[in-house]
Amino acid sequence: MTYLHRAWAEVHLDRIKTNVENYKKLLKPETKLLCVVKANCYGNGDAAIAPYLENELGIKWFAVSNIEEAKELRDIGISGEILILGYTPPEYAKELIDYNIIQALTDESHAKLLSECVPKDKRVRVHCALDTGMTRIGVCEKTTEKTCETVERISKLRGIQLEGTFTHFASADSDNEDDINYTKMQAEKITAIAKNLKKRLASLNEIHFLNSAGGIYHSSGKSTLARLGIIMYGLKPNSALDVPFKLEPALDFKACVSMVKEVGSGVFVSYGRTYETSKPTKIATIPVGYADGYPRFLSNKGEVLIHGQRAKIIGRVCMDQIMCDVTGIDVKVGDTVTLIGTDGNETITADDIADIGNTIGYEIICNISKRVPRIVYDNGREIEILKY
Numbered sequence: 001m002t003y004l005h006r007a008w009a010e011v012h013l014d015r016i017k018t019n020v021e022n023y024k025k026l027l028k029p030e031t032k033l034l035c036v037v038k039a040n041c042y043g044n045g046d047a048a049i050a051p052y053l054e055n056e057l058g059i060k061w062f063a064v065s066n067i068e069e070a071k072e073l074r075d076i077g078i079s080g081e082i083l084i085l086g087y088t089p090p091e092y093a094k095e096l097i098d099y100n101i102i103q104a105l106t107d108e109s110h111a112k113l114l115s116e117c118v119p120k121d122k123r124v125r126v127h128c129a130l131d132t133g134m135t136r137i138g139v140c141e142k143t144t145e146k147t148c149e150t151v152e153r154i155s156k157l158r159g160i161q162l163e164g165t166f167t168h169f170a171s172a173d174s175d176n177e178d179d180i181n182y183t184k185m186q187a188e189k190i191t192a193i194a195k196n197l198k199k200r201l202a203s204l205n206e207i208h209f210l211n212s213a214g215g216i217y218h219s220s221g222k223s224t225l226a227r228l229g230i231i232m233y234g235l236k237p238n239s240a241l242d243v244p245f246k247l248e249p250a251l252d253f254k255a256c257v258s259m260v261k262e263v264g265s266g267v268f269v270s271y272g273r274t275y276e277t278s279k280p281t282k283i284a285t286i287p288v289g290y291a292d293g294y295p296r297f298l299s300n301k302g303e304v305l306i307h308g309q310r311a312k313i314i315g316r317v318c319m320d321q322i323m324c325d326v327t328g329i330d331v332k333v334g335d336t337v338t339l340i341g342t343d344g345n346e347t348i349t350a351d352d353i354a355d356i357g358n359t360i361g362y363e364i365i366c367n368i369s370k371r372v373p374r375i376v377y378d379n380g381r382e383i384e385i386l387k388y
């Protein structure tokens, strides 16, 4: 199969394997891995990665954000458990059952509405979300006792098969003392709730609260599952904090050079004339832009790698093109440009880009758009091309 050599992403399964294995070593042996493959595996390409996780790495648990992502996993043959972490409207109860998908409950009223939509003599599998401090979704009661009563009521609703509960940490990726204490408080809350619930509900198999940061910066405690997301893809939960092993970013973002020209001093570049050359300058145009998910905040700030050298983005990032100062670099049309990844001794990570835009690496890789084909490699061998 071929693809358009304009802008593309190279995704390396062997790097994902390394990240998963290194993370697993930090967990207690009884904590199972749940791989978070939402948002197209954070932009990395779920159609290649999810089957690899299941078939090559033996992963038995997956999580997504919504029912369309869940159905897509079943359609490509994933047979492991699939948990939907986000909201599903109650009228999808039958589809949840038909596809054997586990749904997160946002609260008791969601549980009741879902229950009403379950066909006669059927049950929908659920994990009840508990709000211990994120204030996003989850049962939110003042005391452990009240929380347990609510969860118990939910478990008795017709058509509801309660198999687990979970909570989500708000600041597990921080080394600030207050944040660390907050995470501890959240872990203690769910542990107390779990202990109490175990006595009431025999069917409650899974109690989980670890995300990537929770697994590396906090004790895994009694979390039966660790919900591994960003670290699997080789990025840090918090770019300012080290991770206790070497991460291998799974995705490289590349493009080609479409035009090279030499201009004099005093020449304006790109929309809005925000850049003016101050000397004779060699400029390369590269056919990638914000429609590909290459952030516009990199205008006059970002860099790319060409032949192992850094080249500054000059002028504004356009929808489909950027211009770079390649003075002193031997560049010709068709040469490969690295937007995210390593070329020679130089590396640009999604976290480096995120820092420029005051955002997080998660957003940078999730935003690489569907226009960009994902070329999937395993140990340097091209195995699949994902086009959307």
Ligand SMILES: *Cc1c(COP(=O)(O)O)cnc(C)c1O
Pocket: 036, 085, 168, 210, 211, 212, 213, 227, 228, 229, 230, 231, 237
């Ligand atoms: C996205 C998500 C995760 C994964 O978080 P990472 O920081 O990427 O590890 C875990 N749990 C929930 C509930 C999520 O929404």
